[in-house]
Amino acid sequence: MxxxxxxxxxxxxxxxxxxxxxxxxxxxxxxxxxxxxxxxxxxxxxxxxxxxxxxxxxxxxxxxxxxxxxxxxxxxxxxxxxxxxxxxxxxxxxxxxxxxxxxxxxxxxxxxxxxxxxxxxxxxxxxxxxxxxxxxxxxxxxxxxxxxxYHKPENPRPERGTAPKWLMHDEKKNLSNSSTHLNILKKIADSRPNKLDNAFNQFLSAFLNDYKSYSTRFESNTELDRIAFECFESMIELRDIYVEGIETYFNYADEIKVKYIINLLEDIYPLIYTRDETQSSFFESQFDHMKLFVMEIILYTVAVLIEYERYKELETLLKNHYFVIDRSSREIHGPVCIFQFHPDTLSNYMRRQNEWISPIGELLTKRTTIPKYSNAQIIQADLLIYVLLYFYNLSDEYFQWDLYMGPYIRENTVPFFRKLRKKSHFNDVQELFGVENATQMSEKMNALIEYTNKNYRNHSRSGIHRLAAVLVPNEINKY
Structure with a gap:
C-alpha cells in the first residue's frame, strides 16, 4: 500500500x-x-x-x-x-x-x-x-x-503476463491438413469404400504432420510446467480429429488393417522429440506434452476398438512388438509400453493445483470432451491394456503399463470386465484373452491380482486394491 x-x-x-x-x-x-x-x-x-x-x-x-x-x-x-x-x-x-x-x-x-x-x-x-x-x-x-x-482497489487488475507459448504456433496449427483429409476420408467411406485404405493412410500422414507442429521451443525452464500444460491443452482438437478418423475407418472398413495404426505409432515416436534445428540446447521436459499425447491416443484407440467390438484387432495392436528410433537415433523395441512415458513436468503442474493421487490421471479425465467416450471408457481402456499385457506375458520389471487411471477404477467405470460374468460376453472376448475356458481365465485373473498387489507401488492409494472387485475372477462365465 x-x-x-x-x-x-x-x-x-x-x-x-x-x-x-x-x-x-x-x-x-x-x-x-x-x-x-x-x-x-x-x-x-x-x-x-x-x-x-x-x-x-x-x-x-x-x-x-x-x-x-x-x-x-x-x-x-x-x-x-x-x-x-x-x-x-x-x-x-x-x-x-x-x-x-x-x-x-x-x-x-x-x-x-x-x-x-x-x-x-x-x-x-x-x-x-x-x-x-x-x-x-x-x-x-x-x-x-x-x-x-491509497490506490489499493479491492479487486486490483492482475499482473499482465505474456502470450501462451502455444499461441505463437497458431498459424501452423490450424489443423486444416488433418481436417481436410478427415472430410475426404468420410466422403470416401460413404461413396467409394474400396478407396478407404488409401484415404485412411493419407489422413494418418496429415495427422502426423499436424502433430509435429506442436513442438515447442523453450528458451529457459522458467514456468516450464505451465507452458507444457498449455501446449497439451491446445492439442485437444487434434486428438478429437484423430478419434473421428479412426472411428470412420473402423466403422466402414470391411477388413481393418491394424498395421496402419502400428505404423502410425512407430512413425510418431521420433516426432515426439521435434525441436528447432537452431536450438543448441533443450530441456527434456519440453517434450512432455508430445509424450503424453501419444499415450492418450493409444487409450482412445483402445476405447474405439472396444466400442466397435474389434477384439481381434485390439489383440494384434497390443501383442505387436514395436521398433522405434529415439532422439539419439538409437533403436528401441518392445511392447506398447514403450509409448508410455512419465511426464514429470505435467505432473508437477497438476500437483500445484491439488495433491492428486494420480496427477496425470486427473489431467486425462478432465480432457474427456468427446461425448461418446466418457471418463469410464478411458479408465476401462487403461485397465484393459494393463490386464491384457499381463495375459500376453508382456509385463515384467522392464516393461509394464502403469495405471495412471487407477484411482478412478470403480465397478461402474469398467463394464467390460463386469460383463465377463455373462456367458455371451465371455464367449465374445475369450480369444482376446487367449484362454481356453472360464477356469483358466479365473486362474489368470487371480494370478494378476496377486502379482499387482505384490509389485504395484502404492497400490493402496492408486485404486489397484479394487481389482478383485472389478475383475470378478470367481464369477467369470457364471450367468
Missing part, C-alpha cells in the same frame, strides 16, 4: 448543522487514517475570499482528489449556480470535462430520494460514486474511499 495517499479537498453545502457535523466527522476520520484533508472550516479564516479559496483548491495541482459531498441541497445549489456551491460548480464542471482520466472528482452520496436515487449535480451524473447515505452504507463506502485514496 502506498504510504503517500492522495491529498483531498472536501466540497460540501452547509445544508444543516447536522450535515456539517457529518462532514467534519468524515474529514476527521480521513485525517486519522493518514489522508491530508483541506476543509474550509479548518483552512480558512475570517476575511478570506472564499470564492478564491475554492477556485484555488479545485485548480491546485497538489489536490489530487476533490470529494463532493452531495445531498439534495448541494445538488440544487450546484445546478442553480447558487452560493458558494454554485461558484465551485462553475469551476469544477469545467475541470471535470478537462480531466482526462475522469477520476479527480469523487461524489460521496450523503442523501438519496424516496426512490433510493442519489442526489447528484448534473455535471456528475453518469459518473461512478460512493454511497454513504446510511449508516450501513457509510462503513462500506468509507472503506472504498480509503482504498481509492
Amino acid at each position: 502506498s504510504t503517500v495517499p492522495d491529498k483531498v479537498f472536501i466540497s460540501y453545502s452547509w445544508s444543516s448543522p447536522e450535515h456539517k457535523a457529518w462532514v467534519i466527522e468524515l474529514a476527521t476520520n480521513l485525517e486519522r487514517d493518514g489522508i491530508e484533508v483541506i476543509l474550509d472550516d479548518w483552512d480558512t479564516t475570517e476575511g478570506q475570499d472564499l470564492n478564491k479559496f475554492m477556485e484555488k483548491m479545485v485548480n491546485d495541482s497538489d489536490i489530487k482528489r476533490v470529494l463532493v459531498i452531495s445531498d439534495k441541497i448541494y445538488a440544487e445549489k450546484a445546478d442553480g449556480r447558487y452560493g458558494g456551491v454554485g461558484t465551485e460548480t462553475t469551476i469544477a464542471s469545467i475541470e471535470v470535462y478537462k480531466d482526462s482520466d475522469q477520476s479527480k472528482f469523487i461524489a460521496l452520496i450523503a442523501e438519496v430520494d424516496d426512490n433510493g436515487n442519489a442526489y447528484l449535480p448534473t455535471y456528475l451524473k453518469g459518473k461512478k460514486y460512493i454511497d454513504m447515505s446510511s449508516p450501513q452504507n457509510f462503513e462500506e463506502g468509507y472503506r472504498k474511499l480509503i482504498r481509492n485514496l
Whole structure:
C-alpha cells in the first residue's frame, strides 16, 4: 500500500448543522487514517475570499482528489449556480470535462430520494460514486474511499503476463491438413469404400504432420510446467480429429488393417522429440506434452476398438512388438509400453493445483470432451491394456503399463470386465484373452491380482486394491 495517499479537498453545502457535523466527522476520520484533508472550516479564516479559496483548491495541482459531498441541497445549489456551491460548480464542471482520466472528482452520496436515487449535480451524473447515505452504507463506502485514496482497489487488475507459448504456433496449427483429409476420408467411406485404405493412410500422414507442429521451443525452464500444460491443452482438437478418423475407418472398413495404426505409432515416436534445428540446447521436459499425447491416443484407440467390438484387432495392436528410433537415433523395441512415458513436468503442474493421487490421471479425465467416450471408457481402456499385457506375458520389471487411471477404477467405470460374468460376453472376448475356458481365465485373473498387489507401488492409494472387485475372477462365465 502506498504510504503517500492522495491529498483531498472536501466540497460540501452547509445544508444543516447536522450535515456539517457529518462532514467534519468524515474529514476527521480521513485525517486519522493518514489522508491530508483541506476543509474550509479548518483552512480558512475570517476575511478570506472564499470564492478564491475554492477556485484555488479545485485548480491546485497538489489536490489530487476533490470529494463532493452531495445531498439534495448541494445538488440544487450546484445546478442553480447558487452560493458558494454554485461558484465551485462553475469551476469544477469545467475541470471535470478537462480531466482526462475522469477520476479527480469523487461524489460521496450523503442523501438519496424516496426512490433510493442519489442526489447528484448534473455535471456528475453518469459518473461512478460512493454511497454513504446510511449508516450501513457509510462503513462500506468509507472503506472504498480509503482504498481509492491509497490506490489499493479491492479487486486490483492482475499482473499482465505474456502470450501462451502455444499461441505463437497458431498459424501452423490450424489443423486444416488433418481436417481436410478427415472430410475426404468420410466422403470416401460413404461413396467409394474400396478407396478407404488409401484415404485412411493419407489422413494418418496429415495427422502426423499436424502433430509435429506442436513442438515447442523453450528458451529457459522458467514456468516450464505451465507452458507444457498449455501446449497439451491446445492439442485437444487434434486428438478429437484423430478419434473421428479412426472411428470412420473402423466403422466402414470391411477388413481393418491394424498395421496402419502400428505404423502410425512407430512413425510418431521420433516426432515426439521435434525441436528447432537452431536450438543448441533443450530441456527434456519440453517434450512432455508430445509424450503424453501419444499415450492418450493409444487409450482412445483402445476405447474405439472396444466400442466397435474389434477384439481381434485390439489383440494384434497390443501383442505387436514395436521398433522405434529415439532422439539419439538409437533403436528401441518392445511392447506398447514403450509409448508410455512419465511426464514429470505435467505432473508437477497438476500437483500445484491439488495433491492428486494420480496427477496425470486427473489431467486425462478432465480432457474427456468427446461425448461418446466418457471418463469410464478411458479408465476401462487403461485397465484393459494393463490386464491384457499381463495375459500376453508382456509385463515384467522392464516393461509394464502403469495405471495412471487407477484411482478412478470403480465397478461402474469398467463394464467390460463386469460383463465377463455373462456367458455371451465371455464367449465374445475369450480369444482376446487367449484362454481356453472360464477356469483358466479365473486362474489368470487371480494370478494378476496377486502379482499387482505384490509389485504395484502404492497400490493402496492408486485404486489397484479394487481389482478383485472389478475383475470378478470367481464369477467369470457364471450367468
